[in-house]
Structure formats: C-alpha cells, structure tokens
Amino acid sequence: MKILCQVGVIFGVCWVSQILESLLPFAFPASVIGMLVLFLLLITRLLRVEHIQEKSDFLLANMAFFFLPAGVSILNYLEELRSAAVALVVICLTTTVLVFGATALSIRLTLRLMGRGKGHD
Amino acid sequence: MIEWTASPFFGVALSVLAFWIGVRLQKRTGLVICNPLLVGILLVIAVLAALKIPYENYRQGGDLINLFLSPATACLAVAIYSKIQILKKNWLPVLVGCTVGSLTSMGSVWVLCRLFGLEEALTASLLPKSVTTPIAVSVAEAHGGISSITVVAVILTGIFGSMVAPLLIRLFRVKDPVTAGLAIGACSHAMGTSKALELGETEGAMSGLAIGVCGLITVVLSMFLL
Numbered sequence: 001m002k003i004l005c006q007v008g009v010i011f012g013v014c015w016v017s018q019i020l021e022s023l024l025p026f027a028f029p030a031s032v033i034g035m036l037v038l039f040l041l042l043i044t045r046l047l048r049v050e051h052i053q054e055k056s057d058f059l060l061a062n063m064a065f066f067f068l069p070a071g072v073s074i075l076n077y078l079e080e081l082r083s084a085a086v087a088l089v090v091i092c093l094t095t096t097v098l099v100f101g102a103t104a105l106s107i108r109l110t111l112r113l114m115g116r117g118k119g120h121d
Numbered sequence: 122m123i124e125w126t127a128s129p130f131f132g133v134a135l136s137v138l139a140f141w142i143g144v145r146l147q148k149r150t151g152l153v154i155c156n157p158l159l160v161g162i163l164l165v166i167a168v169l170a171a172l173k174i175p176y177e178n179y180r181q182g183g184d185l186i187n188l189f190l191s192p193a194t195a196c197l198a199v200a201i202y203s204k205i206q207i208l209k210k211n212w213l214p215v216l217v218g219c220t221v222g223s224l225t226s227m228g229s230v231w232v233l234c235r236l237f238g239l240e241e242a243l244t245a246s247l248l249p250k251s252v253t254t255p256i257a258v259s260v261a262e263a264h265g266g267i268s269s270i271t272v273v274a275v276i277l278t279g280i281f282g283s284m285v286a287p288l289l290i291r292l293f294r295v296k297d298p299v300t301a302g303l304a305i306g307a308c309s310h311a312m313g314t315s316k317a318l319e320l321g322e323t324e325g326a327m328s329g330l331a332i333g334v335c336g337l338i339t340v341v342l343s344m345f346l347l
Contacts, residue, residue, distance in 0.1 A: 010192045029259035034195030042202040059193040063311045064158045066190045067254055068136050069183030070272040071162035075176050077269040087237035092277040095229045099251055099308035100289045103222035107300045110214045
C-alpha cells in the first residue's frame with residue numbers, strides 16, 4: 001500500500017502537469033512542469049520526501065532503462081538517418097566537449113569572481 | 122508465431138531482458154562502450170530484425186515503458202531537493218554555468234548544422250540534444266523536429282558524455298566536485314549523471330540539478346530563439 005500511494009502521488013503530479021501544459025499559451029514540456037510542481041510541493045512541505053522516497057528512488061535508479069523503447073524507435077527513421085549519419089555523430093561528439101568546457105570554465109570564473117575559487121579549484 | 126508478440130508483455134519483457142544483458146556485459150567487461158542502454162537498444166533491434174517481428178508489436182510494450190519517462194523526470198525534483206543546501210550556497214555558479222552551457226550547446230549545434238548543410242527539420246531535431254530526453258523531444262517537436270532523431274542524438278551525446286567525463290575533468294583541470302557535476306549534467310544529461318554518481322555524491326546531485334536547470338533554460342531559450 002505504501003508504494004501504491006507513492007505511485008499515486010507521482011502519477012497524480014504528472015497528470016496535473018499535463019493539464020497545466022495544455023492550459024499554458026506556449027510550448028512547455030509537461031515533464032518539466034511536473035518537476036517544478038514536485039519541487040514546489042517539497043519546498044512548501046505539503047509533501048515530504050518520505051512520502052515518495054521508494055518510488056522516486058526506483059524511477060531515478062532505472063532512468064536509463066525507460067529510454068530504451070525511445071531508442072529502438074530509430075528503426076523507423078533509418079532512411080533519414082543514413083544521409084546525415086556522419087554529420088550527426090560529428091555534431092554530437094564536438095558539441096559535448098564544447099559544452100563541458102564552456103560550463104566548467106564559466107563556473108570557475110564565477111567562483112573566482114565570488115572570491116571562493118582559490119580554495120576549491 | 123509472430124502474432125504471439127502482439128502483446129504489451131512481450132515488449133516489456135524483451136526490453137528488460139536486453140537491458141539486463143547490457144548491465145551484466147558492462148559489469149563483466151568494465152568497458153564504457155558497453156553502455157546498458159546502448160547494448161539494450163541494439164539487442165532489441167537485432168531480435169526484432171532477426172525474427173522479422175513488426176515494430177508495432179514491440180511498441181505495445183514500449184509505450185508502457187515510455188509512460189515512465191515523465192514521472193522519472195519529475196522525480197529529479199527529489200534529487201535536487203535533497204541537495205538544497207549545496208544549491209543555496211551555489212545558486213549563482215549553477216545559474217551562470219547552466220546558462221552558458223545551454224547557450225553553447227544550442228549555438229554550436231546550430232553552427233555545425235549550417236556547416237554540414239542539414240535541412241531545417243534535422244537542425245530542429247538536434248538543437249536541444251544536450252538536455253534530458255523528455256525535454257529535448259518536446260522542444261524539438263514544438264519547433265518542427267523529428268523526435269526519433271532527437272532521441273538518437275540525445276542518447277549518442279549521453280553515452281559519449283558519460284564515457285569521456287573523467288577524461289574531460291582532467292583535460293579542463295576541474296578539481297571542484299560542484300563544477301565537475303554541473304558540467305557533466307550540462308553536456309550529457311541523465312546518462313552523464315549516472316557516471317557523475319559514480320564519481321561522488323555531490324557530483325551526482327549537481328549533475329542532476331544541471332539536468333533540470335539546463336532543461337528549463339533550453340525550453341525558455343528555444344521559445345525566443347527558434
């Protein structure tokens with residue numbers, strides 16, 4: 001019953017988020033709305049982490065698995081991919097390194113400007 | 122025999138089995154390239170192709186698993202909330218880092234797509250590829266992208282990011298766990314976060330935080346830029 005309630009709470013939050021998504025005048029993903037709603041509920045202590053701990057641990061620990069069917073759906077787009085495969089791989093690899101570098105350097109600079117950089121970095 | 126696979130149980134069971142084999146393979150070999158998700162996807166595709174099982178049959182179970190993506194993303198809130206002290210202390214670096222990271226990602230993807238002469242639909246599919254799948258897919262779809270290509274790009278980015286994360290930390294001489302975690306999350310979302318969790322608890326939480334913040338920033342940026 002404990003886990004059942006947790007499933008109910010989390011799925012309930014997701015359902016409300018879907019409704020909010022359809023009401024919003026601009027495109028904003030329901031999953032992110034769900035994250036914000038849940039965060040708000042936790043901060044205002046309307047909901048405690050204990051109320052959803054096990055279910056949330058289960059979802060977070062198995063996150064990668066839930067992406068599997070999405071990946072398999074590549075099957076339907078092999079034609080489109082064939083023409084752009086090289087570009088796709090090059091773009092993904094290059095930008096990953098760029099984003100890591102840009103993020104790390106900007107944070108280092110911010111920490112240094114805040115006068116905390118030396119001890120940490 | 123093929124008609125037996127037209128059941129949601131088939132897709133779920135096959136997916137779990139394929140993923141489990143991937144997890145075992147990675148434990149046995151210790152190789153980053155044996156990523157359970159990558160191995161799982163390839164195994165399922167191989168089984169479907171070898172036994173000529175229609176994708177529609179697999180999809181009945183696949184849709185059930187897809188259903189959990191949204192709740193899993195929402196639960197990132199729990200991971201962030203449990204690290205709220207670190208967030209309070211570091212809100213400025215978090216905000217600056219994630220904004221710069223998201224801008225760099227979308228900017229560099231846009232430039233490279235132009236260089237390769239890719240069509241608009243492909244560009245729209247790739248632009249949000251550094252953020253977590255549910256967010257990336259909704260951003261791509263809202264701007265005329267093809268969601269499956271977004272998924273491929275997100276996964277490719279995630280696998281690559283989690284593979285090279287330790288290398289990048291050395292390359293950019295990052296010694297602060299907060300910086301390392303945020304940078305990993307910004308460039309390779311949840312798959313990178315699974316690697317960051319292995320590096321340390323702070324790295325993991327910060328990486329999870331970056332998924333959410335970068336996701337939000339990317340959604341907002343895409344509303345203005347696209």
